[in-house]
Amino acid sequence: MKKYFTILLLSVSTIGYAQQRDSYDLLQEKVFPEGMEGPAIDKAGNLYAVSFGRRGTIGIVNIEQAKATLFVNLPEGSTGNGIRFGKDGMMYVADYTNHNILKINPSTKEIAVFAHNDKMNQPNDLSISSVTGYIYLSDPDWKNNSGNLWISRGEESITLLESNMGTTNGVEVSPDGKKLFVNESIQRQVIAYDILQDGSIANKRVIHTFSDFGMDGMRCDSKGNLYISRYGDGKIVKMSPEGVILKSYLLKGKNCTNITLSNDEKRAYVTMQERGCFEVIDL
Numbered sequence: 001m002k003k004y005f006t007i008l009l010l011s012v013s014t015i016g017y018a019q020q021r022d023s024y025d026l027l028q029e030k031v032f033p034e035g036m037e038g039p040a041i042d043k044a045g046n047l048y049a050v051s052f053g054r055r056g057t058i059g060i061v062n063i064e065q066a067k068a069t070l071f072v073n074l075p076e077g078s079t080g081n082g083i084r085f086g087k088d089g090m091m092y093v094a095d096y097t098n099h100n101i102l103k104i105n106p107s108t109k110e111i112a113v114f115a116h117n118d119k120m121n122q123p124n125d126l127s128i129s130s131v132t133g134y135i136y137l138s139d140p141d142w143k144n145n146s147g148n149l150w151i152s153r154g155e156e157s158i159t160l161l162e163s164n165m166g167t168t169n170g171v172e173v174s175p176d177g178k179k180l181f182v183n184e185s186i187q188r189q190v191i192a193y194d195i196l197q198d199g200s201i202a203n204k205r206v207i208h209t210f211s212d213f214g215m216d217g218m219r220c221d222s223k224g225n226l227y228i229s230r231y232g233d234g235k236i237v238k239m240s241p242e243g244v245i246l247k248s249y250l251l252k253g254k255n256c257t258n259i260t261l262s263n264d265e266k267r268a269y270v271t272m273q274e275r276g277c278f279e280v281i282d283l
Contacts, residue, residue, distance in 0.1 A: 023279040040083040050080035082125035096122035131177030138168035170218035207243030217258030
């Protein structure tokens with residue numbers, strides 16, 4: 001009886017664990033290499049991520065067909081990380097090896113250096129204000145567990161907003177353009193700022209601190225809630241703008257690097273570093 005009871009408990013536990021997983025695969029594993037990052041969705045619903053097949057590229061995914069193809073090869077020496085689309089329909093890419101913001105015309109695939117600053121460690125992720133069009137960049141220094149935060153107010157402009165922070169990684173502007181969110185991976189903190197009229201920031205406060213695991217990319221929905229990649233924990237956490245955890249989504253893999261939401265916000269697409277594919281969450 002005792003043996004039967006133990007087996008029954010294990011079976012129930014296993015079934016319960018399987019039911020907890022909230023994601024499914026969009027692509028086969030290893031379509032993208034381990035540097036898979038990004039991601040972003042354009043107005044037409046196409047999905048993009050950096051490092052398709054190899055570093056120094058961007059891939060495009062037809063979601064309905066679950067098929068990925070090469071979109072562009074980046075300039076020699078450039079390696080993309082975060083991707084965002086501006087109100088102008090252009091694609092903006094954080095090029096961390098060449099310390100650039102790249103601007104790509106999706107129609108012509110023409111690539112230009114939008115802005116450059118050698119003082120950046122490695123521009124990692126970026127977010128664009130829907131109000132001003134200003135671009136905010138995280139800039140981690142992984143060796144020293146520190147980082148910076150930058151702003152680009154236009155072409156050829158990158159200005160330091162704050163230095164000597166923790167390892168700045170995910171960055172996001174609220175839908176109304178009034179708040180900036182930044183997470184520090186090693187310190188496990190989510191930070192919020194108020195955005196002033198000129199794009200500068202004020203009233204820094206920590207809205208949440210995790211007790212374990214790091215963070216990577218994050219996105220806001222139209223209500224201002226944050227979806228944060230919990231790297232190493234294999235979860236996406238939904239958090240209110242005030243830092244209250246509203247929900248947690250369990251992924252198949254552990255090393256989730258970044259996330260983007262579909263245009264109708266019904267699905268989240270997560271880049272998985274070790275699996276080299278997207279995992280999808282029905283929201």
